[in-house]
Amino acid sequence: MKTGERIKSRRKELKMSADEVADKLGKNRATVYRYESNEIEDMPLSIVTELSKILKVNPAYLMGWTDLKEDYISKSDYHYLPTTISAGLPIEVEAITETEKISIPDSLMGKWANQKDILIMRINGESMNKTMPDRSIIAVKPMAIENLKDGDIVVYSVNHDYSVKRLIKQADRLVFRPHSTEKCFVDDIVSIDNNDLLIHGKVVLYIVEMD
Secondary structure (H helix, E strand, O other), X not given: OOHHHHHHHHHHHOOOOHHHHHHHHOOOHHHHHHHHOOOOOOOOHHHHHHHHHHHOOOXXXXXXXXXXXXXXXXXXXXXXXXEEEEOOOOEXXXXXXXXXXXXXXXXXXXXXXXXXXXXXXXXXXXXXXXXOOOOOEEEEEOOOHHHOOOOOEEEEEEOOEEEEEEEEEOOXXXXXXXXXXXXXXXXXXXXXXXXXXXXXXXXXXXXXXOO
């Protein structure tokens, strides 16, 4: 089969419409049909790579170089904060906006895959160890306070002192609560009117390192 025939066959195998492929590819449906009918010769490698991600096959299969489909391991890039955020007492982080890039498989990120505003960071400390042990990697999704609910784990800061805790909303204040096996950790209570308070986002996923 030619490249176009393989694209069409795989799309139908996955029960995807041409519109779905076009939307993920950032093209229109007519362009996808042109790919499938082999009307476009010398398809750019960037398009072949993106189609491979969408159709979950090896790019070499689409190009006709092999008959082995071998699921393509799709990855997305995220901003990574090359320091740790305290899960104990708040600590100062001078430049949370200065980030590196990290690639993570989409299968690991699940429904949060390829969301460009997500920030990846690592925590330290034991105040959240019932949920996230020391050195866990967390994915943080920016979210307005009104969209957060009691019990959500958030990254917040007051005067550049950053920490990770469970959020409890009260009438005129926010309670940031630890979830630890150690009793030395206590609630951090901040007035809702505190202009120095920033909630940077909700922890939507975490990865735990095992010994």
